[in-house]
Amino acid sequence: MKQLLTGNEAAAEAAIQAGCRYYYGYPITPQNELINYMSVRMPQVGGTFIQAESEIAAINMVYGSAAAGGRAMTSSSSPGISLKQEGISYLAGSELPCVIVNIQRGGPGLGDISASQADYFQAVKGGGHGDYHTIVLAPCSVQEMADLVYDAFDLADKYRNPVMILGDAQIGQLMEPMEFHKKPQKNLPIKNWALTGAAGRKKNVIKSFYPVKGELEEFNAHLQKKYKMIAEHEVRYEAINVNNADIILVAYGTSARICKEVVKKSHRFEFKVGLIRPITLWPFPTDIIRKMSEMVQCILTVEMSAGQMVEDVRLSVEGRCPVHFYGRTGGGVPTSLEIIKKIAEIVPDNRVAHTLLQLTEVK
Amino acid sequence: MQSIYEKPKMLIDTATHFCPGCGHGIVMRLIAEIIDEWGIRDKTIGLAPVGCAVLAYNYLDIDMCEAAHGRPPAVATGIKRVHPDRVVFAYQGDGDLAAIGMAEIIHTANRAENITFIFVNNAIYGMTNGQMAPTTLLMQKTATTPSGRDPINYGYPIRICELLAVLEGSSYLERVSVSSPENVRKTKKALEKGFRTQTEKKGFSLIEILSPCPIYWRMDANESMKYIDEEMSSAFPLGVVKDWEN
Numbered sequence: 001m002k003q004l005l006t007g008n009e010a011a012a013e014a015a016i017q018a019g020c021r022y023y024y025g026y027p028i029t030p031q032n033e034l035i036n037y038m039s040v041r042m043p044q045v046g047g048t049f050i051q052a053e054s055e056i057a058a059i060n061m062v063y064g065s066a067a068a069g070g071r072a073m074t075s076s077s078s079p080g081i082s083l084k085q086e087g088i089s090y091l092a093g094s095e096l097p098c099v100i101v102n103i104q105r106g107g108p109g110l111g112d113i114s115a116s117q118a119d120y121f122q123a124v125k126g127g128g129h130g131d132y133h134t135i136v137l138a139p140c141s142v143q144e145m146a147d148l149v150y151d152a153f154d155l156a157d158k159y160r161n162p163v164m165i166l167g168d169a170q171i172g173q174l175m176e177p178m179e180f181h182k183k184p185q186k187n188l189p190i191k192n193w194a195l196t197g198a199a200g201r202k203k204n205v206i207k208s209f210y211p212v213k214g215e216l217e218e219f220n221a222h223l224q225k226k227y228k229m230i231a232e233h234e235v236r237y238e239a240i241n242v243n244n245a246d247i248i249l250v251a252y253g254t255s256a257r258i259c260k261e262v263v264k265k266s267h268r269f270e271f272k273v274g275l276i277r278p279i280t281l282w283p284f285p286t287d288i289i290r291k292m293s294e295m296v297q298c299i300l301t302v303e304m305s306a307g308q309m310v311e312d313v314r315l316s317v318e319g320r321c322p323v324h325f326y327g328r329t330g331g332g333v334p335t336s337l338e339i340i341k342k343i344a345e346i347v348p349d350n351r352v353a354h355t356l357l358q359l360t361e362v363k
Numbered sequence: 364m365q366s367i368y369e370k371p372k373m374l375i376d377t378a379t380h381f382c383p384g385c386g387h388g389i390v391m392r393l394i395a396e397i398i399d400e401w402g403i404r405d406k407t408i409g410l411a412p413v414g415c416a417v418l419a420y421n422y423l424d425i426d427m428c429e430a431a432h433g434r435p436p437a438v439a440t441g442i443k444r445v446h447p448d449r450v451v452f453a454y455q456g457d458g459d460l461a462a463i464g465m466a467e468i469i470h471t472a473n474r475a476e477n478i479t480f481i482f483v484n485n486a487i488y489g490m491t492n493g494q495m496a497p498t499t500l501l502m503q504k505t506a507t508t509p510s511g512r513d514p515i516n517y518g519y520p521i522r523i524c525e526l527l528a529v530l531e532g533s534s535y536l537e538r539v540s541v542s543s544p545e546n547v548r549k550t551k552k553a554l555e556k557g558f559r560t561q562t563e564k565k566g567f568s569l570i571e572i573l574s575p576c577p578i579y580w581r582m583d584a585n586e587s588m589k590y591i592d593e594e595m596s597s598a599f600p601l602g603v604v605k606d607w608e609n
C-alpha cells in the first residue's frame with residue numbers, strides 16, 4: 001500500500017520495522033519529524049525512546065544499547081553530528097553496530113536549516129579521531145530512504161560497524177508516495193559478544209582501549225581487513241545512460257535527482273550525458289568511476305557543497321580525464337539549467353557548447 | 364583450617380596498575396565482595412570510566428563496558444534500557460563525573476534511571492598526572508593550581524551529592540570514605556544499599572567515596588588517610604545525603 005510520507009518519517013518507520021527498539025535523539029531542524037515520529041511509535045512497539053540532554057548523550061546511549069545487543073539508532077543534522085563524532089569513533093573502535101541518520105543542513109557553524117551536502121567529509125572521512133570508517137548510505141528519494149534504513153541495520157550487524165544514512169533537508173522533509181517492503185532478514189551473526197550478564201560463560205568486555213604495546217596496531221590491522229572486505233562487497237551505485245557517454249555526471253542524494261533531469265534533457269543534445277549516482281559514499285564506487293574515466297571526455301561532479309566528494313572522484317580517476325566541479329552552498333540547490341551551462345563550459349567541442357547554450361537560452 | 368579472609372572470586376588474580384596506597388583497589392575489592400556474596404555475577408554489568416580505573420574490566424570477572432570520558436551515565440542508560448532486570452553500575456572518577464560528564468550524571472539522575480553510580484572522589488585527575496579536579500579542595504596544590512586552588516580563578520570544590528539531592532529523580536545519595544577499616548566497612552554497606560536501591564527498583568543511587576591519591580597528593584599512604592579525615596571530610600561531609608527509606 002502506497003503512503004505519503006516525509007523522508008524523516010519513512011526513516012523512522014523503517015527503523016521500527018527493521019527491529020530497532022532503542023532510539024535516542026535530540027531535536028534539530030531539519031530532522032525533527034524523525035524524533036517526533038519515534039516518540040509516538042517506540043512506546044507502541046514496546047521500545048525505548050529517550051529525548052537525550054544532548055547529541056553527545058544520545059550517541060552514548062546508542063553505544064550502551066548496542067553493547068547490550070539491541071538494535072539502536074539516533075538521528076540528527078549537521079551541527080549535532082559534529083557533536084556525535086566522538087561517540088562514533090568509540091562505536092567504530094569498539095565494533096558496535098548502530099545506525100545514525102544525518103539529515104544535512106548548511107554550515108559551517110550554525111549555518112542554516114536548508115538542504116546541504118557539506119557533511120560529506122565528516123561522514124565519509126571518519127569525522128572523529130583514529131583510522132576508522134563508517135559505512136555511509138545516501139538515499140535520493142523517500143522510498144530509497146526506507147529501503148536503505150532496513151539495509152543499514154543489516155550491514156551494521158553483519159560487520160559490527162556503525163552505519164550512517166546521509167540525507168539532506170530536501171530528502172528528509174520532502175513528501176513522496178512510498179511503500180514499506182522489508183525483505184526477510186539475511187543470516188546475521190549471533191551477538192555472542194554482547195553484554196547480557198555473564199551467565200554460564202566467560203565475561204564479555206566492550207572497549208576500545210589497547211594500552212599494551214602492539215595490541216592497538218594489531219586491532220587496527222583487524223579493522224582495516226574488515227574495511228577492505230566491506231569495500232569489496234558492499235559498493236552500490238546507480239548508473240544511468242553511461243554506455244558510450246561523452247560526459248559523466250557524478251552526484252548523490254538531492255544533487256543526483258537534479259542530475260537525472262539533466263540526463264533526461266540531454267537526449268536533445270548532440271552528445272551523450274550519463275550519471276553515476278553513488279549509493280554507498282563509503283565504500284566509494286571507485287572502480288566504475290575509474291572505468292568511465294577511460295571512456296568519456298570529462299567528468300562533472302555536482303554537489304551542494306564547495307567541493308567535497310569531488311576529491312574522491314579525482315582519486316578514482318587519477319588524472320585519466322578532466323574532473324570538473326559544480327556546487328552550490330549555504331542552501332543553494334543547483335538547477336538543471338545551471339548544470340547544463342556548466343557542461344557547455346567544460347565540453348571540449350565548441351560546436352556542442354554552442355548548441356547547449358542555445359538550449360539554455362530557449363528555456 | 365577455617366579461612367576468615369579471602370580474595371573475592373570476582374577479583375581476577377592479576378597485578379593491578381594502581382599505585383601503592385591508592386584507594387581505587389579498595390573500592391574494586393568491595394565491589395567484587397558484594398557480587399560474590401550476593402551471587403549476582405550472572406546478572407551484573409559494570410561500566411569502567413576513563414581515568415585511573417579504566418582497566419577495571421581487567422580486575423572484575425563480570426561483563427563490562429568502557430565508556431568515553433564522562434559518558435558512563437549515558438552508556439549505562441543505554442544498557443539498562445535493554446536489560447532492565449540486570450544490575451548495572453558505573454564506576455567514575457571526579458574528572459569523569461563532575462567535570463566533562465556533569466551533564467550526563469545530572470540528567471541520568473533526573474530521569475531517575477535505576478542504576479548505581481560509584482563515584483570515586485580523590486580531588487585530583489590521577490590518570491593525567493595530577494591536575495585540578497572540580498572537587499580539588501581550596502588551596503590544594505595540583506599540577507594546574509601550582510600555588511593552590513584560589514577560588515577567584517578556579518572556583519570552588521563541587522559537592523556532587525548535595526547537588527544531585529535537589530533533583531526529584533535521585534533516590535539514594537551517600538558520601539563515605541576509605542580512610543580506615545571502619546570507614547571501609549561503612550563504604551561496603553553504602554555500596555550494598557546502592558545495589559539494593561536498584562534491585563528494589565527505587566531509582567538513581569550514587570555513593571561518593573573519598574579516596575586517596577598519594578602519588579599526586581605528594582603524601583605517603585598514612586598521610587593521605589589522615590588528609591581524608593582531617594581536610595577532605597570537612598569540605599565533603601560524610602553521611603547519608605538522601606535516602607528513599609528515610
Ligand SMILES: Cc1ncc(C[n+]2csc(CCOP(=O)(O)OP(=O)(O)O)c2C)c(N)n1
Nearest residue numbers: 413414415432456457458459487488489490
Ligand atoms: C575527551 C577526553 N579528554 C581528556 C582525556 C584525558 N583524561 C584521561 S583521564 C582524565 C581525568 C581523570 O580524572 P578522574 O576522572 O578524576 O579519574 P582518576 O584518574 O583521578 O581516578 C583525563 C582528563 C580523555 N581521555 N578524553
Ligand code: SF4
Nearest residue numbers: 381382385415489576
Ligand atoms: S595516580 Fe592516584 S588515583 Fe591513579 S592509580 Fe595512582 S594513586 Fe591511584
Ligand SMILES: [Mg+2]
Nearest residue numbers: 456457487488
Ligand atoms: Mg580523580
